[in-house]
Every structure is written in structure tokens, then in C-alpha cells.
Amino acid sequence: MRRASILTEEIDPASLINEVSSPQYGAISVFVGTVREVNEGRTVSAIEYSAYKSMASAELERILDEAEVRFAVSALIVEHRIGLLGLGDVSVAIAAAHAHRAPALDCTRYVIEEIKKRVPIWKKEHYADGTREWVDPTRATQASSA
Amino acid sequence: MLTVTVQLFASYADLLGAPTVELPLTPGTTVKDLIQTLRGLPGASLLPPAPRVAVNRSFATADQLIAPSDEIAVIPPVAGG
Numbered sequence: 001m002r003r004a005s006i007l008t009e010e011i012d013p014a015s016l017i018n019e020v021s022s023p024q025y026g027a028i029s030v031f032v033g034t035v036r037e038v039n040e041g042r043t044v045s046a047i048e049y050s051a052y053k054s055m056a057s058a059e060l061e062r063i064l065d066e067a068e069v070r071f072a073v074s075a076l077i078v079e080h081r082i083g084l085l086g087l088g089d090v091s092v093a094i095a096a097a098h099a100h101r102a103p104a105l106d107c108t109r110y111v112i113e114e115i116k117k118r119v120p121i122w123k124k125e126h127y128a129d130g131t132r133e134w135v136d137p138t139r140a141t142q143a144s145s146a
Numbered sequence: 147m148l149t150v151t152v153q154l155f156a157s158y159a160d161l162l163g164a165p166t167v168e169l170p171l172t173p174g175t176t177v178k179d180l181i182q183t184l185r186g187l188p189g190a191s192l193l194p195p196a197p198r199v200a201v202n203r204s205f206a207t208a209d210q211l212i213a214p215s216d217e218i219a220v221i222p223p224v225a226g227g
Binding site: 033049050051052054055056058059080091092112115116117118119120121122123124134135136137138139 | 153155156157160200203204205219221222223224225226227
């Protein structure tokens with residue numbers, strides 16, 4: 001079992017858990033990313049996610065290939081949502097199953113970190129004051145390290 | 147003259163005011179050359195000197211050669227998750 005999806009529908013983390021579940025696996029690790037209310041001191045009202053969809057799917061598949069080799073997980077699913085998301089909405093969910101907890105936990109961590117580095121997905125934050133801005137994590141890193 | 151279509155996304159599409167641009171392509175054009183041409187377009191001077199570029203849905207190196215049939219995209223800093 002292994003699947004990467006980019007979708008516009010709501011993500012249901014419970015269904016991912018069901019999908020990777022099996023009596024053979026003693027551990028299922030799940031990461032769920034959600035839309036946060038405040039970013040860099042600004043009040044966020046919604047986030048608009050967009051993607052270079054064909055490459056994002058291909059890059060997700062490459063990340064899953066790598067994760068399967070590194071952690072030998074038995075089942076691995078990632079779903080990323082695009083479109084307009086409200087506060088608290090799930091933007092990404094990852095579920096990894098393994099006989100033991102350490103590889104399952106390491107695998108979900110690996111997948112989310114790689115998504116953040118190289119999957120062509122962008123977000124435009126909508127702020128409570130009516131303004132909108134593309135999020136540039138490279139700029140945030142420079143600002144916070146300054 | 148041969149041309150190649152370059153896809154733009156997110157903040158880069160906003161800078162150029164379009165989701166795609168057509169650029170001239172001469173034999174031996176590399177990713178780096180193409181970016182230099184792109185940065186000469188109106189609004190594009192604000193692009194970074196060496197943005198990430200994807201060729202056929204994989205990240206490319208600056209010296210990679212480009213063919214007219216290649217799918218080219220300039221990738222702004224990603225912010226998934």
C-alpha cells in the first residue's frame with residue numbers, strides 16, 4: 001500500500017489510518033498539518049494553496065520512493081490539499097506503517113521535511129485585514145536568523 | 147525561430163503578469179541562458195538571478211541543455227505542508 005495524492009477535497013486523517021492498518025504492523029505514525037491562525041505576527045483568515053500539479057505529484061512519488069528505501073515501511077500514504085483552506089483545515093496528512101515505531105516515526109518526519117523543501121506547492125495567505133501575500137519560507141528563514 | 151514555453155507559478159506568475167511566456171531558443175541554450183532571457187522581460191528583473199527551474203517535471207541544473215519540446219517551469223520558493 002502506497003499512494004500520493006494532491007486533491008481539492010477535505011482530507012480525513014482517520015481514513016488514512018484505516019488504509020495503512022494491518023495486524024502485521026505494530027506502529028502507525030501520522031503527521032497532520034493544519035492551517036494556523038497566526039503567521040509572523042499577522043492574523044490569517046485563510047490560505048490559498050496552489051501547485052504545479054504534474055510535477056508536485058511526480059516529486060511526491062520520488063519522496064515516497066526514497067522513504068520506502070530508507071525506512072522499509074510497509075505502507076505509506078501522503079495527501080496534500082490545494083485550493084482555499086480555512087483555519088484549522090488539514091492541508092497535508094502522512095501515514096506510515098511499520099512493524100516497529102522508530103522507522104514509522106522517522107518516515108513521516110522525512111516525508112514532511114522533503115515536501116517543504118521540494119514539492120512545488122505554494123500558499124497565499126489571506127489576512128484578517130484583507131491583504132494577501134505569497135509565503136516565502138526562504139525569506140522567513142533569513143528574517144528569523146537575522 | 148524555435149521557441150520554448152516557460153511556465154510560471156505563484157509569485158513569479160504575478161511578477162510577469164502571465165502563467166506562461168514564450169522564449170526564443172537557439173541550439174545550445176542552457177537553463178541559465180533561458181533565465182537570463184526571461185529576466186529581460188518586463189517585470190522579470192525582480193526574479194532572483196538563479197531561480198529553481200524544472201525541466202520535464204524534475205529540478206534541473208544551470209548548465210542543462212533545453213530542447214523545444216521540453217516542459218520548462220520556473221519554481222518560486224516552495225511552501226507546501
